[in-house]
Amino acid sequence: MVTIYDIAKKANVSAMTVSRVINNSGSISQKTRKKVEAVIEELGYIPNSSARSLTSKKSKILSLMVTDITNPFFTNIARGAEDKAMQMGYQLMLCNSDENVEKESKYIDMLISTGTDGVLAAPANDSSKKNLQKLAKYKIPYVLIDRYIEDLACDQVLSDNEMTTKRLLEHLIKQGHKKIAIVNAPLDIATAKERHHAYLDTLALHELPMNENWIYQSHFLQDSDISDTIKKMLALPETERPTAIFATSNFIGMNAVKYLKENEVKVPEDIAVVCYDSIPNYFGNEPFLTSAEQPSYNFGYFGAQLLIERVENTAPATPRKIVLPSELHLGASSLFKRK
Amino acid sequence: MVTIYDIAKKANVSAMTVSRVINNSGSISQKTRKKVEAVIEELGYIPNSSARSLTSKKSKILSLMVTDITNPFFTNIARGAEDKAMQMGYQLMLCNSDENVEKESKYIDMLISTGTDGVLAAPANDSSKKNLQKLAKYKIPYVLIDRYIEDLACDQVLSDNEMTTKRLLEHLIKQGHKKIAIVNAPLDIATAKERHHAYLDTLALHELPMNENWIYQSHFLQDSDISDTIKKMLALPETERPTAIFATSNFIGMNAVKYLKENEVKVPEDIAVVCYDSIPNYFGNEPFLTSAEQPSYNFGYFGAQLLIERVENTAPATPRKIVLPSELHLGASSLFKRK
């Protein structure tokens, strides 16, 4: 392994001079710099990050904590974060919490151990607060993406849950729906809570009936098995049965369609479905499921940007908050006018 | 920051004893161990990985090099690799090469700098050889996934390109196709080359005609724009026009279907399409596109397993090779018998 001492010896300078050249710090004569750079090139020197971190307390490593990278929403976030990180000379560590605060906690310790410079985190739920506070205790900056947590003074990149929910529901209302159900995740997840409240607010705004039998809880993981939910919904008396479902996530929406079909319920004729978030539309044709597409790549890209500014101390002291709008894509799953 | 010296002082032992407790190395009396562990717990000690790496030359970091994490094939690999890594106490660094050897090279240097313990790599193409040899020069083990490279003595987890290609083509042949085109990626990528040869071999085996106008080259990235390819194909005289397309990747297959439809060609009536690799089937219904589903998660999971064995020196000296079979999913895109 080539060290700065090897370079120093060959270039007839001190190790310190080599360090200055590498880091572009202090002042160096043009001649010395050229000489050192030539030797670095010649010997193919690659700096040792561990040694560097040990003294400088900087690792040039950013970390991304998501609940599951296989959710396309998070996949795109990862890509956006990685692009920005690479562009700014950082590497990206990947962590999957599986919506599990304990697993998340274990990761946080590993990240602290590794000396990550900052963390881009979509926390599992409100109990993740202690994990984030642990980061703060170690003076490691973090940026919340997708899910905020109360009373944490940090930068955030969030979805416009209120507006997007409202638009999805008003689309259903325009189609003539009056009995609208919501299938959501646990309310200790910020996005679930906000979408829940926006659901209630929008129904109230339009003076539509509410019914606790129309409020269902599943979760945000891929295998959100909502067959029981659907069964319960179908078991309601005709007059009480919802004519539309608002799914608060892509997987919930897809599973709703899947289980409705399995139960021989026609979508959208019998029950319409809309969902928050989308899946990539690889085929380029009109997708079936009406959804609100989030600019997921930018959650990662902007998030990494904010984080790096925090890490490099070029950010204002006050926390910043970016709210990203979604784009509605109407599909057959909700395009059926009710009289 | 709490160090082993803080622990040592408080527990009235030497730093070395603390180190031994933490690493479960050497022998320690039950009493000392308990005492030290209590203090570690009390002070909330988290080891400093940089310091550890600097002396031990081990970072407990594995790296994953893929061409693009947003390709579902690689997303699942990442999940599999991360699961295994976490399970064995390693963290995972993510790198997207975008099929670009230069970008890959830049990453390799960063990984060497960070002191990664090993790399799970889907190399960009045959020219990636020099990048991998650089890793070898630094004694960093690597495992090739998905794409092998000649004359590199290393563990590999590969797809059964020959068999899978043969099965896809024989399915088309059974449907009565005699003029089968291939849309592939550059042949300096191992998977492309193997699928190319398997294509020729299978046609020969069945004594079917070959035609250089049926061999097209695109690439494996998501935006494989094959509209020109499709136009060229459609411009062939009726008698020479292929009746089926073998797409060598998921994105090529999807884009083929997309552009055929845009050109008002009926799939499968006018031209049938099958593809190697698949996309996740979230809706649970029969997918349209006939595809060969690879066990992508296991590419990552097994790959990480082999890599860790290599890193921890518990692997046999001779390179190991795992070949994973694919599963055919027949869809409407090829289910039309030709007379």
Added chain:
DNA sequence: CTGTTAGCGCTTTCAA
């Protein structure tokens, strides 16, 4: 079973 010493490769601090 436990401790001492030295040093990993680099940067910070101070001095020249």
Added chain:
DNA sequence: TTGAAAGCGCTAACAG
């Protein structure tokens, strides 16, 4: 503009 010394937190090697 350059260099010397010290030390980051930990573990390998040796000693007892």
